[in-house]
Amino acid sequence: MKVTVIGTGYVGLVSGACLADVGNDVLCLDVDPAKVKILEDGGIPIHEPGLLEIVRRNVEAGRLSFTTDIDKAAKWGVIQFIAVGTPPDEDGSADLKYVLAAARNIGKHMDGYRVIVDKSTVPVGTADKVRAAVAEELANRGSAAIEFSVVSNPEFLKEGAAIEDFMRPDRIVVGAEDAQAIDLMRQLYAPFQRNHDRLVFMDVRSAELTKYAANAMLATRISFMNELANLAETLGADIELVRQGIGSDPRIGWHFLYAGCGYGGSCFPKDVKALIRTGSEHGHELKLLGAVEAANEVQKHVLVDKIVRRFGEDLTGRHFALWGLAFKPNTDDMRDAPSRVIIHELFKRGATVAAYDPVAMQEAERIFGDESRLSYAGRPKSALDNADALVIVTEWKEFRSPDFEAIKSRLKQPVIFDGRNMYDPALIRGEGIEYFGIGRV
Numbered sequence: 001m002k003v004t005v006i007g008t009g010y011v012g013l014v015s016g017a018c019l020a021d022v023g024n025d026v027l028c029l030d031v032d033p034a035k036v037k038i039l040e041d042g043g044i045p046i047h048e049p050g051l052l053e054i055v056r057r058n059v060e061a062g063r064l065s066f067t068t069d070i071d072k073a074a075k076w077g078v079i080q081f082i083a084v085g086t087p088p089d090e091d092g093s094a095d096l097k098y099v100l101a102a103a104r105n106i107g108k109h110m111d112g113y114r115v116i117v118d119k120s121t122v123p124v125g126t127a128d129k130v131r132a133a134v135a136e137e138l139a140n141r142g143s144a145a146i147e148f149s150v151v152s153n154p155e156f157l158k159e160g161a162a163i164e165d166f167m168r169p170d171r172i173v174v175g176a177e178d179a180q181a182i183d184l185m186r187q188l189y190a191p192f193q194r195n196h197d198r199l200v201f202m203d204v205r206s207a208e209l210t211k212y213a214a215n216a217m218l219a220t221r222i223s224f225m226n227e228l229a230n231l232a233e234t235l236g237a238d239i240e241l242v243r244q245g246i247g248s249d250p251r252i253g254w255h256f257l258y259a260g261c262g263y264g265g266s267c268f269p270k271d272v273k274a275l276i277r278t279g280s281e282h283g284h285e286l287k288l289l290g291a292v293e294a295a296n297e298v299q300k301h302v303l304v305d306k307i308v309r310r311f312g313e314d315l316t317g318r319h320f321a322l323w324g325l326a327f328k329p330n331t332d333d334m335r336d337a338p339s340r341v342i343i344h345e346l347f348k349r350g351a352t353v354a355a356y357d358p359v360a361m362q363e364a365e366r367i368f369g370d371e372s373r374l375s376y377a378g379r380p381k382s383a384l385d386n387a388d389a390l391v392i393v394t395e396w397k398e399f400r401s402p403d404f405e406a407i408k409s410r411l412k413q414p415v416i417f418d419g420r421n422m423y424d425p426a427l428i429r430g431e432g433i434e435y436f437g438i439g440r441v
């Protein structure tokens with residue numbers, strides 16, 4: 001099948017590459033010529049494990065190509081995926097300007113029947129807006145007779161595991177209301193469900209809401225565990241043991257129960273906000289989600305609160321080693337990353353920071369510019385030199401079993417603030433290191 005994917009970010013590029021990998025002819029469009037240049041030159045503009053190999057393989061096979069040519073893209077695929085960003089607007093709602101611009105471009109240039117698929121995370125009612133925008137563009141050029149369908153197909157992939165998630169999805173949600181679109185979507189996704197049917201068809205509005213429901217539920221679990229962790233600490237209990245004690249109940253399950261220094265990324269924070277906003281626009285105050293968001297704001301400050309309790313409010317002249325800048329392991333993405341809040345809070349109190357991250361340091365340089373209070377270390381160990389303490393923000397695998405001798409000898413005094421509960425407190429204290437985790441005594 002010929003497929004166009006609009007937007008070559010985390011979702012668009014992964015979707016385009018995986019759809020090409022199962023035999024489709026995919027053209028990816030982006031408005032950012034720099035991104036398209038990187039892709040045309042054989043690279044990828046993001047860090048996502050396994051993606052480069054799939055992109056290269058499919059470019060070589062002639063099934064995947066990239067363009068900035070809107071006309072070519074609209075004329076290419078019978079299926080047109082919209083996978084552009086939907087960042088939060090000032091009031092917390094999802095900003096639809098990129099989605100609607102992409103829709104209008106399709107309407108301006110399409111030359112036959114198209115299934116226009118909203119893959120971006122968009123509020124309920126967006127498909128209607130996309131439909132209206134395309135219809136208006138077609139009418140403007142006297143082509144109102146050209147038919148099209150609008151489908152909602154939200155994406156559930158996680159950064160860092162995006163290829164696995166796309167290739168072996170738990171479910172593929174499709175909101176579609178006409179037979180032709182349903183048939184094409186079923187054909188497109190057939191290669192991804194050879195084991196069993198993973199397609200869940202529903203009406204468009206339910207599909208749009210399903211995406212927000214999933215992210216809001218997962219964010220709720222995390223905030224619940226974070227609040228409980230803070231209580232456990234006061235009570236002298238250990239949240240890690242509590243997690244093990246509840247996760248074995250199949251009604252609760254093991255996933256997304258890790259307490260830490262707050263959830264970040266380009267999805268949970270913005271999607272929780274957007275759902276709250278949708279609720280209030282329709283007269284429904286989503287009280288629970290308001291609390292989820294508030295708890296997360298508190299949690300992003302928990303590590304600095306611990307640092308202040310240990311070293312005092314004035315951190316002038318203090319220097320901290322920080323391991324992990326990305327919002328989670330296996331990505332270079334720092335959108336809404338807890339590390340950004342922590343670094344700013346340390347700066348505010350007069351401290352300096354030496355950071356290490358396996359892949360996100362370039363992104364940090366882009367964000368923090370020539371900030372002199374932030375330096376970067378080539379290795380985890382070299383970040384430690386002359387630091388008052390080590391602060392761990394992202395649970396990269398390479399931090400799991402560190403050289404405790406080096407930590408003791410390179411830090412001014414052996415203190416670790418661990419925002420991801422990576423170590424056994426008893427073991428690490430046995431090494432003679434002062435240790436502060438989340439929700440543990």
Ligand SMILES: NC(=O)c1ccc[n+]([C@@H]2O[C@H](COP(=O)([O-])OP(=O)(O)OC[C@H]3O[C@@H](n4cnc5c(N)ncnc54)[C@H](O)[C@@H]3O)[C@@H](O)[C@H]2O)c1
Nearest residue numbers: 007008009010011030031032084085086098102120121155
């Ligand atoms: N990142 C994730 O893990 C993830 C997972 C599921 C869903 N989502 C949702 O998917 C959407 C995309 O997220 P992302 O992280 O891939 O975003 P991103 O910012 O990485 O990529 C978006 C891309 O779209 C391009 N773009 C913007 N307007 C365009 C236009 N009119 N035509 C062509 N290209 C255009 C941008 O240049 C950019 O390259 C969002 O709605 C997000 O909430 C993201």
Ligand SMILES: O=c1ccn([C@@H]2O[C@H](COP(=O)(O)OP(=O)(O)O[C@H]3O[C@H](CO)[C@@H](O)[C@H](O)[C@H]3O)[C@@H](O)[C@H]2O)c(=O)[nH]1
Nearest residue numbers: 155156157158159222256257258260263264265267327328
């Ligand atoms: O037990 C946990 C699990 C996660 N996190 C944090 O939660 C955030 C989000 O993590 P994760 O969900 O793994 O990453 P994303 O790539 O943001 O993926 C989420 O957001 C995507 C975009 O909507 C969805 O497609 C995915 O299904 C959904 O998991 C990160 O800061 C994690 O550190 C915790 O604090 N504790």
